[in-house]
Amino acid sequence: MTLTKEQDLKLNSSLYEAMMNEDDAKVIKKCQEIPKGPLHTLTIHEDTVIHMAIYQKKKDLALKLLDMVSTCDNHKLTWQNSGGNTILHETATNNSTVEVAVEILRRAPMLLNMTNKEGETALFYAARHGKTNIYKFLHDAVGRTFDGPDMKIFLNRDDGFTILHIAILSRNYWIAHDIAINHAELIGEKDEDDMTPLQLLSTIKPEFSPKSLFKRIIFKMIDADDVDILHHAFFFKKWKKEKHACDSAMKLAVLLIKADTSWETTESWTDNRGSSFHEYGKVMSSTAKLEQKITTIPEINYHKPETPLLLATKNDSTEIVEEILKLYPQAVEHVDNEGRNILHLSILYRRYKIIDVLEGMKYPLDRLRGRLDKKYNTLLHMVAQKVDELKEDVKHPALELKEDQLLYQRVKKLCTALDTSTRNSDQKIAYEVFTERNDPIRTQAKDWMCENAKNCSIVAVLIATVAFTSAYTVPGGPNEEGYPVLGNKPMFLLFTLADAISLSTALTSVIIFLNIVTSPFRFKDFASSLFEKQVTAFVLLIISVAMMMVAFAATLVLTITNQETWSDMTLYGASFFPVIVFVFSYLSEYQKIIKDLYRKLKKMIMENIAVIFHKIWDYKPQSTHPMDRTVSSTSHLFV
Template sequence: MAESERESIKEQISMFDEKMISAQRAARRENWREFKKFFEEDRMRLLEPLDLFGNTAIHIATHSNSPNLLKELLEMLPRQERWRAMRMGNCVNNTLLHEIIFCTMVEMAGVVFKLEKELQQEEPYEPLVEVRNDSGESPLFRAAKLGKLKMLKYMAKHVVGDIRSHFVRFDRCSILHACILGQFFDVAIWLLKLDGNLAQHKDMDGLTCLQLLANMPLVFRSQTPSIGAVKNLMYYLLPDEGYEIDDDYDEKGEEEEESVVFRQKTDLESGPLDEAKQPEFNGIGHIWQKKKQHKLAECLAELLVQKDFSWQISFHSNFQPLIVLPILSSKLDRIKEIQLMKEKRQLVEIAHSRISKPLLKESISEASHFKNYTPLLMAAGSGIIEIVEKIIDMNPEAISHVSQDEHNVLHMAVKHRQLKIFNLIKRNSAFKSLIHRITGEGRTLLHQVARMEFYKEQRLPGVAFQLQDELRWYERVRRIVPPHYLMHCDKDGLTAKDVLEMEHQDMHKEAKSWIKETAQSCSTVAVLVATVVFAAAYTIPGGSQNGTPVFFGSRVFLFFTITDVVALVSSLASVVMFLSILTSPFELWDFYKSLPRKLSLGFALLFFSLVCTMLAFSATVLLTIRLDNKEWTSILFYCAGFLLVAIFAWMQFPLYKTLQKLVRRLCNGVKQLVPTTLINCFKRHKRY
């Protein structure tokens, strides 16, 4: 192949020549002085694309955060081409102002506005701040979407017309929706105080900003995953106040470049500004940022709740539904009927999806439109106690709101297993009126808690404890509903008990196998420990003389004897507990109290026997090598003996937490039982 042909192929393939590639290298190295030299010789190349996104050299110059460099590059061009360079867009039609929002110095935008003002005197053009990209975003919208609060406020002063024209893009997404989706709550608060009507705006899915926020549980403290005891302590020691933002907005456009910042002199864009108050460690700084996010989310929620009146539209049925009783049949026939009904419903859904997919999509969209829950119900389902509390405190009657499918706030809390919301509503005086609600599908509160449609796995040590948690939820709701609701059937002809057995059938099978395997493994370990401890009882440290132990009078020997006996007794007791589990019938309601309690107690006894075994081992070592009078050596051997126990305890910590809850419940039961018993005894004594 000839050299000329190779060169022609290279020119066809390469998008950039050597000079542009050199300019790219200079920009990557942030050598802006060298970058500028490349375009001093051929200034018109400033208008050519310099990267794959269609950005010109002037777009790239915004990354330098240097107002002088940007000004010098723009002044290199003739006045006719200067305006073209500022309006030129990249592959998505982002102009120079769209790219400048990433700069931390507002003077970068000031250079553009100053040059624009000079050019406007010669020939009027559309202001750069009004130009939109392919998504319909103005520079103001893009600055808010990316959380650039300082730049947003600076650009807002240069808007000539109505600033509200920048608040919605082509897909009907508002600027406030974009801020909430990006979790830039300081920007959202500033915008909401600027224009309160943004709270009522709905996006293309028909969601308001409060509904959007109600579907973001992780930005609130009540739904944040556990961060550990130490971090929790740091979180609570940090100040609870002072995270509000300054909402002053100068409509006259005075030349103040001070941004809307936290009162601690920080913002989400430029980070901490007050070095004296900045946390010294990254861990504390991360927790501080998290707490600021929680506080700002609460502040934003409070502002949005003040503008929300969706709870006033409530759908109450004109008549109280009657209780539908099940058809009398044997239990076996009833189970078969349930399974056939379930299979039939699944076949109908599959047939509909195969035959008419367009019609199915339309029906789904209509259903989602008519069953669009209010922020109160959404927050209750998400477990955001901050929003639910604020709505009920500001509007007490909002707790009686009913959706179009006859769901109230209690139904949502129960269906999504939100215990905090459930307890909050339980303390309200309207609680008794909420428990009688039956949905449009004929489901009571018991039907809602029996279904696993919205079930989420809890952080529990095993499937048996997860099933126990589900049964506790069912029992918790059963105590509050009217007794005759236990026999009520939904639209499928199923009582709540039928739904519970059918929905939890797979979990029940998994719990059976899990608890059997765990009991067998633990019983094997318990028998092994009992064997070792039993053998240690006959192998007396130091031997014996005429049947009397050599170290009979030693306190360490007494300690060895006691720990050895306790280890033997506790290990045998744990064996009995695990054997009682293996011989249980494993019915569904056995997992409510009996089986988890036996497993927790058996595991606690096994752990206690291991602790006593290690203590007996340490005492044996001390007796054998005779270090009774050397305290530091004794401490060293005790620490060595406890090392394995500590590792074992740390690995099995979740089970200890369940045991701790069990002990707490027993203590509460005793506290309630003892006063009652004493009062009864006193009454009997008074009679006589």
């Protein structure tokens, strides 16, 4: 019996509603009443009822619907929706329908190698969705049936995209690692954009370890392969899954890095010559050479991807950079199509951890520091530039200028003396470019700091006024002799100390804020003292507010306390609540300052330890030759 269009629409509406309401009995009943049964196309994308049941993870319903299909109609299970997906493809979208996939393949094994319109088999589809359990089952099923050249249909899509590429993009690193082990020939395969699996991994910045210290400690306590831990502590399930993903990502990265040697093919850095070191003579010579070089290159609308090392640098994947340089330290000399090496890019993209890694590699650092890109930019020129994506990281202008100034000073120590006078293709030295690019930021920083200093000065003066007044209107008042009535109580001493500290810190912060307002706001001031002055003034202002609250709390306890503990606790809580809110508002800024100081202190300690060990273990008797004595006396400077 053929249904009319009106009847079909009404049936589909009823079935779809039943599916959404999880009314399995109604769905089965409806399927029993129509000619095609569970193979009836339900959606506008030509999904059958079985398609929908599997997609909605209804394992029991899907198995019952399959039982309604007679053995002689098993060939009809190969129906494909408008996207070409079979019902086996739908099982690949979740891990709870493995039993359904077993039954489907028992009835229609030909579904295993059927592809959708993108050329993806069900196995490929499982890797796309990152579903581990169904991937294992389908991979084992394929391995039992196909081998050799017949495996290509399961590993490659029509556009050349491999199953390893799609597994990496799905962020299921266990599946990607399993594919890389079992199908090593895919490690070097490129997609239609010439991207290898390692290049893709370098661009997505996988998490190899948690950023939180607490999580790192927990991860050390968790065995990712221990299945019994879930029975003892169920709340560890999420952390166990995250640790498993981190471990799998690191294993995958190491495996791919060992097989990747793309850095061996590189652009030539010796072509980047012709820069000038002063403004006289043929000032356009370097620009003309650059234009001549560009005109000799045919115009191609194609952006060739960089090597994994440079991609990892751009995307701040420090772990991948470290692993590549550990296995292939010579890869550090690779340059991209613009002539920039890893040190250029790490400065341009502000990858401070990668700069730390490169600073620890003394010999490669000597090789990199004097290189120029194709526009004759030195490392110092890179400090003045900033990629667009970093501009989205909103910071107040003073902090941004301070960080750039500190980076400039840091990079200047790495560069040769010649780099400070080297002119790029625009005939500008690095400091000229730096000042031009940062002059608008300096104007913003000046306005920002002056406005904040003025506003905070008003607050500090008000606090000082209140503290000064409180010193002469003590709680309880004076006695006949002029001494405070409550002077013998402990809380009175606390009130006196808190009021004195509040007054002195408020006045000190006012002096510092006035010093900021009258500052010349030179570039070097932001890196040296200006920002520290503002932070110090803020800290003093917070201390002043906090001590004012302490004095307020002490006054309340002295005057209206009823000797009840709960009353005193309530008074302290009400008094200190504004202080807590105020401190936490600026807590993130203080964390950055502390981390910066810790990094500098750690680096200084490590450098001193290295110098001491060098003197102890590499000690040699002093030579009688004057030149030998000179070399020996200055060798420690290069440690």
